[in-house]
Amino acid sequence: MVVGELAHERDVIIIGGGPGGYNAAIRAAQLGLSITLIEKEELGGVCLNKGCIPSKVFAHAAQKMADIHHIDELGIELTASSFQLGKLQNYKAKVTAQLRQGVEALCKANKIELIKGRASFLAEDRIGIEAGEAFDVYQFRYAVIATGATLIPPTWIEIDHGRILNVYSIYGLETLPSHLLVYGNDYIALEVATSFRAFGSDVSLILEDGNEHFGFDSSIGRELQRILKKMKIKVYQKHRVKNVASSLDTVAVTLKTLEGEAVTVEGSHLFVSCNMKANIDELGIDRLSMKRTEQGFIDVNHKAQTSIPHIFAVGDVTGGPMLAVKAIKQGKVAAETIAGEESEVDVTFLPTIVHSLPPIASVGLTEEEAREQYNDIRIGHFPLAGNGYAGIIGQKDGLIKVISEAKSEVILGVHMIGAGAIELISSGIIGLETVVREEDFKFPFYPHPSCNEGLLEATEALQAEAIHLSPTKQRKSEKEAVSR
């Protein structure tokens, strides 16, 4: 085949229709560029079809299941209730189909050319697209790689998608595991553990690779441990997996404590959090001199540019935190940079969001990080048990924590676990991005009653000014901050 003379000419080719790819495509189209988007499977990518969206459908249903007892207390009497996982799968399928159709419609409305096929680079300005029997060559001015990443299970396990599941297969289950073992300590493991526990499964959580904590700020971590215990989720900390034995009915995981003692945990199913590797095997980038990271991801700068300046890469294929929110931002920045605008990605205030039960949302420095970087910090805690609205809605577990630098009073971090955390964290993110000081969080009005008041009182607690927290508790927290 002679490539070159026969090549179709295109301005911008985007490979991969997940959040990074389709946000890049639409943003670029808005800026007047003509866009070709190539997807080998379904628009929306892993996020929409197998990841973020399905897991949030489950988390949402889990929240509703956890509400059932509370609903009764409100006077809504239910004579009986049962949970049908198959029905939730139908709902998930409906939601993801609608969202996919939405993305398709938006691509059409933005006059984006959609091509279904597998793309691979032939040269720095040429791509081949294989679609069934056909193979076409396209010449481009700019390309954006948004091919994502693939799950890599730990070496000691093979995911069979029957009793041993990864994040894609667990959200495809049609029947509820009687006892789910969850291995991992990332946000996915926490979402899986708390969702299935709410549905009625027994759940045991094995922290990854000998870990003791989930990696949150210490106060959030302690509150989470307390809540998991209350939910009767058994947590195995500081253990390593020695062996997994799977039979027709059960999965048995043998663990070893750091002291060498062996413990066996038996369940009906095992969920395993995985590492990720870049989806580049079929992409032909070995033909190009494109810089890669040590972990094999595509190396990009803060404009999502690869080492070949007219080729960009966005999302999971670039490594770092595997989060749609980062892919979306990189996609927009790539589009704006191609269009000649000034734009950049800055992940300093990338939030951590967990749709666990209750949710966790966190941005900026943890207490531990703040202590390392600053001489003198302040810590303000406010337990939701002291928040009137949390009392009304029967969700008093959780807390809000604010950290500031004592001298400048600049806010360094905002950490939340509990009702409203995900919606409220944007106040924290916008605040950190605009370098707010304590006063900027204290001066505004907060709806009364609302969970929002928890953010106010956590900020007030920085200087023992919270109204709904006893003076001794606030002074103790101040003292701790100083003495440690």
Place this chain on the structure above:
Amino acid sequence: MVVGELAHERDVIIIGGGPGGYNAAIRAAQLGLSITLIEKEELGGVCLNKGCIPSKVFAHAAQKMADIHHIDELGIELTASSFQLGKLQNYKAKVTAQLRQGVEALCKANKIELIKGRASFLAEDRIGIEAGEAFDVYQFRYAVIATGATLIPPTWIEIDHGRILNVYSIYGLETLPSHLLVYGNDYIALEVATSFRAFGSDVSLILEDGNEHFGFDSSIGRELQRILKKMKIKVYQKHRVKNVASSLDTVAVTLKTLEGEAVTVEGSHLFVSCNMKANIDELGIDRLSMKRTEQGFIDVNHKAQTSIPHIFAVGDVTGGPMLAVKAIKQGKVAAETIAGEESEVDVTFLPTIVHSLPPIASVGLTEEEAREQYNDIRIGHFPLAGNGYAGIIGQKDGLIKVISEAKSEVILGVHMIGAGAIELISSGIIGLETVVREEDFKFPFYPHPSCNEGLLEATEALQAEAIHLSPTKQRKSEKEAVSR
């Protein structure tokens, strides 16, 4: 009785234990002042015992009732459900009792002297307190009046608390009205109408005094009208009440259109939104030369100081918006001012919050106000139907609207109706207080998926940059903004 020689001496006396009073008391105690708090009924005031908290308990239960169909779709199968208003009353009583006990415990922990009795000023530095048979005189250095306000029904109606109800009695009902007529167009009328509709009552809403709108930004108003129609709440706009006839079983309200036509609406119960008058009749302030507003409220400055500088007044007794959030802020400012700190109340960015179904939250200028004050503004709308998370949780009604000044790109107003509005509005409030520009709302990360992304996309829509909104819809909105 000789007052003076026998007077007890106190530093700061606060009259009234509602949100304004108890926040003032605790904040003052934190600042080292010795505080006496006088309450004639129950701590927490109208807000905790009869207003904000009970209405939010109802709104919360209403949200859960409205969820029942959706819950089924998620696989949580309920064989039957019924609603028992009496049980919700028990829950309300439990919640308010807990909150009241919380306030009591906080007063104790802050060493606040609590006196149950009726207070009245004898002189500018003396108060008499009547408690049963006893009458004691207290001399004070500072006083804070936080006595609240009383409901005044329209002249054409007498509230009998049987079939004709005000905000206190409606949240005390033990059985559900079959057809509730709601008169008013404030946030209370909307909360009552949507809560009882969700519980299963038929509801008709009669806008106050010939009004056509609810007073929100026009886009919010239109979306609200659409949602009320969908909920089958009949709205009577531009009518005036001519006559109310109440029988053993029914209440009939005869209305007159602005053209003079008569319409009679019959229901089982009538709720009436009321005006308010300051609670000062028993307060003895006629003995002092304290300045009052035209409406008879106590006139205060931005430090919550009355015309007698060592006497402060906070909350509803000072007139203006009758909102706990304002009372709380005034209470804290009064305490800080008494303690010699610099502090002030600025209501520029006082939000409007409605716990209707769905909720409404709004801060800053409406489109109409912005057009009056600025030559060139931008409007960004984002319907929640385009938000992925709203799809997941099955709450696609509503929209987010952002208004900016075109030249400076400073954000002027943020208006929301729909899921997450109340938690999210704090991003808008903090943003307006810190004078953010469009870029400050666009640059940060927004959790994906989340309702928060609606705020991002509404801001992006200011310049036709929203990803999940078709180009024609955004350009149309831009054009409208320019052409009007």
